[in-house]
Amino acid sequence: MRLRPIIVLAAMSVGFAGLAVAATLRQVIPNLDLVEFSYEGVVDQVAIDEYYTWLQSGWVYYDQTPWLVTSAVIAGVAALALAAYRAQRRIQDQAGSASATASRDTARS
């Protein structure tokens, strides 16, 4: 099965864009399950473990969104450029065949 390069590039662009969106959404602080505790008569809330579990994930500390967006743009621009190139070649081929047909008709007449 031969994959079409334009479709492959477009799929790469969409995939990287999706990863960029996911990485951005991962930056949002989740809803924490707060736990009440009392210390020296003061009641407070804490969600230390859950918060640090989220904070220590690589998605949060090492946000790759700009690089993922750049990769998506590169693949998308390449897909568009390749599609434009092939469209231009197709138009040139059609113009060339029409010119050859007209030349043959002129020579025949």
Added chain:
Amino acid sequence: MADTEIDPRYSAQFQRGYDPARHPAPVRRGPTRLEGGPPPSAPRVPDPPPVVERPVAPPAAVEVEPDDAQPSVRSRLEWALLGAGVVLLVAAGALFVGAVELQNRYSGWLPGFEGQLYGAATNQLPGPFLVGGVLAIVVWIVLRAVSADRGSR
């Protein structure tokens, strides 16, 4: 017009009392055979050459482009480009996983110069490696598509 002409059967030579010595011979109508062979004619002009059968010039020496002259070198370069892209992507993924593992450590940074260097690399290089690998693979795909498109025509 045929009705206005006289029937040859009623010509003078077929009438009674016709004397060829006294009566002139009838004038022959139509083409007459001339003595001495066929009359001279103009020399035949050769037909013009047909347009579609023009003499074809001998093919000129085609200069072979350097890219066509060394397809194996070009193919090797293309595959090297793909290999570099894959290596960069794998390196980006490995460094990103290393960054996550470092973050999960209590101390964060590894001790020593190598540890600091590894920490800096995991912090700074995954993104550029990702973009470089994607760029190399995209260029490889485009080059192969363009060369296949030119080869098919």
